[in-house]
Amino acid sequence: MNVDPDALDSDALDDAALVALHLRGAPTARQPAFATLMRRHKRWLYRLIVAQTGEPDEALDLVQESFVSAHAALARYDPARSLRAWLARIAINKCRDWHRRRQVRRFLTRVLPIEAAERVVDPAxxxxxxxxxxxxxxxxxxxxxxxxxxxxxxxxxxxxxxxxxxxxxxxxxxxxxxxxxxxxxxxxxxxxxxxxx
CATH class of the missing domain: 1.10.10.10 (Winged helix-like DNA-binding domain superfamily/Winged helix DNA-binding domain)
Known part of the structure; x- marks a missing residue:
């Protein structure tokens, strides 16, 4: 797919077309295509992650991690399926990882000496x-x-x-x-x- 990036109205394209453009389009169109996907999906993804974690600041990092993982795995995305559901699955997995890390920190604060626990305490x-x-x-x-x-x-x-x-x-x-x-x-x-x- 060769598209003139100057003539491209990426907001008019659906998610599957943007994925295809990012994967197989002209080099100058790839980054704008993925940027459009991020802009289109970042707000609801943020809300999902905040609802999962209860931590607005952590959610910002998890949104970013989710998009990094999505970018790395975009070639495996099936355009016949909903991109939104695919991104939600990635974000939920990031939240599960975050919860596991948090449980480890809490466990360590209970079993380590007080001096060591201060280094791993969870302020949240x-x-x-x-x-x-x-x-x-x-x-x-x-x-x-x-x-x-x-x-x-x-x-x-x-x-x-x-x-x-x-x-x-x-x-x-x-x-x-x-x-x-x-x-x-x-x-x-x-x-x-x-x-x-």
Missing amino acids: ADAESRAINRDDLARTLAGIARLPAALREPLLLCGVDDLSHAEAADALGITTKAVELRIRRARAVLATDEGRA
């Missing part, structure tokens, strides 16, 4: 404690954060990021029926938590 732990004690929105967010990933992820993908059940299923590697069931269970758990509050 205090912010989490304060957020749980705020208004109804904070309680709801805390309830979502406490959900197991299997329930939290479909709820956020469909409820916050407006992915269809089919796109969420694709992003998570499960069936559409499983997405529906997990969303129903997540809402039931949240309703029970609110009843106790």
Whole structure:
């Protein structure tokens, strides 16, 4: 695909065309094509990651990491599938990695001597404690954060990021029926938590 980059209106192209342009287009069109994909998807990806982590500052880094990984793997993207679901899967994996690293830091703060623990302490732990004690929105967010990933992820993908059940299923590697069931269970758990509050 050879496209004159000066005549290119990348905003008018769909995601699959931008991916193709980035992979096989003229060298001067490749970077603008990927930049358009990033501009098009960064806001909802940021919202997804903030909802997964509860950490706006960390989410900025995770969005960047997600796009770096997407760029490296773009040749493996199947244009017959939703790019949004594909990016969501990458971002969710980045969030899972982030949660694992955070759990390791917390574990180390409990088992290492106090002097060593200061080097690995997670300053976000205090912010989490304060957020749980705020208004109804904070309680709801805390309830979502406490959900197991299997329930939290479909709820956020469909409820916050407006992915269809089919796109969420694709992003998570499960069936559409499983997405529906997990969303129903997540809402039931949240309703029970609110009843106790």
